[in-house]
Amino acid sequence: MAENKVSPEIGRAALLAFLKEKSPLGPLKILANHLGYFFQIPLPMFKPYVVFGAQANKKVLVTERDKVLWRNTDPVTDLLGQGVLIVDGDEHDHYRKLMEPALHTSRLPEYTASMISQTDRVSSQWRDGEVVDMLVESRKIALLIIMQTLFSKDVWDDLEKIWKPVLKSIEYISPGAWILWRKIPRFGFRKPLKVLDDYLFQIITDRRRQTEDGLSSTVHRPNDLLQHLIGAGLSDKIIRDQMLTMLIAGHDTSTALLAWTFALLGQHPEIHQQVVNEIDKTNDLERVPLLDNVIKESLRLYPPIHIGNRRIAQEMDFDGNKIPKDERLFYSIYLTHRDENVWENAESFCPERFSNGKKPAGLSYVPFGGGPRVCIGATFGQVEARVVLSYLLKNFTFKFTNHKIHPHMGATLEPRPGVMMKVTRRSRL
Numbered sequence: 001m002a003e004n005k006v007s008p009e010i011g012r013a014a015l016l017a018f019l020k021e022k023s024p025l026g027p028l029k030i031l032a033n034h035l036g037y038f039f040q041i042p043l044p045m046f047k048p049y050v051v052f053g054a055q056a057n058k059k060v061l062v063t064e065r066d067k068v069l070w071r072n073t074d075p076v077t078d079l080l081g082q083g084v085l086i087v088d089g090d091e092h093d094h095y096r097k098l099m100e101p102a103l104h105t106s107r108l109p110e111y112t113a114s115m116i117s118q119t120d121r122v123s124s125q126w127r128d129g130e131v132v133d134m135l136v137e138s139r140k141i142a143l144l145i146i147m148q149t150l151f152s153k154d155v156w157d158d159l160e161k162i163w164k165p166v167l168k169s170i171e172y173i174s175p176g177a178w179i180l181w182r183k184i185p186r187f188g189f190r191k192p193l194k195v196l197d198d199y200l201f202q203i204i205t206d207r208r209r210q211t212e213d214g215l216s217s218t219v220h221r222p223n224d225l226l227q228h229l230i231g232a233g234l235s236d237k238i239i240r241d242q243m244l245t246m247l248i249a250g251h252d253t254s255t256a257l258l259a260w261t262f263a264l265l266g267q268h269p270e271i272h273q274q275v276v277n278e279i280d281k282t283n284d285l286e287r288v289p290l291l292d293n294v295i296k297e298s299l300r301l302y303p304p305i306h307i308g309n310r311r312i313a314q315e316m317d318f319d320g321n322k323i324p325k326d327e328r329l330f331y332s333i334y335l336t337h338r339d340e341n342v343w344e345n346a347e348s349f350c351p352e353r354f355s356n357g358k359k360p361a362g363l364s365y366v367p368f369g370g371g372p373r374v375c376i377g378a379t380f381g382q383v384e385a386r387v388v389l390s391y392l393l394k395n396f397t398f399k400f401t402n403h404k405i406h407p408h409m410g411a412t413l414e415p416r417p418g419v420m421m422k423v424t425r426r427s428r429l
Contacts, residue, residue: 010030032332082095099228102223119145134418165196292386
């Protein structure tokens, strides 16, 4: 078996990295640098195994994926119930098959107008010279888009009502003390989570009523994800689970991607200007090659879903390192994307590494996972990012305030304390 023990020296280095970076990502990098592609986190009552790299990803996501289970006993299971993200086997395949038509690439052009409309709606509130937090503004845009496109629900007037419940649902499934003690009391969640549940159940009720009315009239029924779920005969509870899964996973990942891209452009003004120049030369907001590369590089450096959480159903072997059944396994997308053996200048922001369609072979780049369970909304999210960023950069100037930002390991990898930028509407000649 390969040696992967954490010595006192490595432990001290990991602790110093945590104190310096204010994030578990620092210690993870220290452990990876000293121990390689396989190690175990040495915390009291929390000793998960961590793997990363293309070979490990292939095992977990493709060749031996039947040996791992997505469903755990974490708060994400409590929150999402039987959501497609956290069920296994035939149940997962059934829900995914029902949901895929609404997210198929052929449907995406229909959503572009809504993406632009909601982006304009949020940005129209900005005053020239105002400093806005693009983490917050990106969340507003992503939340409006996901609700409108997948559930045909305009939540503009309800943002104040659902904003805190949405944030509390994200906080509920984010890493915290519950990792060390699963039964630790968690106060302040019951009421906001019920508000969000009631909101989603009301959407389902209203649509069912609309569907029943439509059976005997010419009432228009949206051909959206919600309608597919209702048409499949699923219960309100199962539909709520899928809706909440798409709401949380779909908007929170887009929020992080948009915010990190603004942060990186703000920190690299020359590339920022090159992207703006490219956008100004086209009327097609979905075809901006340099912006595409910037988005891909943003996903490499700061993948919103930065780690995959699995439970071992059958013993697995990683080059002689055994993981017993029922143990917890993390496969680190963050570490995979910063592997110096694959990526030249891995810590640097270099969009050109993706120019001319270039990307590393195998599963060295997995911002949306991989294999049969690759993220169901991967294409949707990338199109959304291109449209939103192109529209905003075409219509506004953004000046970064040069404050310090660190990656925060929540449900997604977020730039904290935010991305503060001075915005000014561009004059059109």
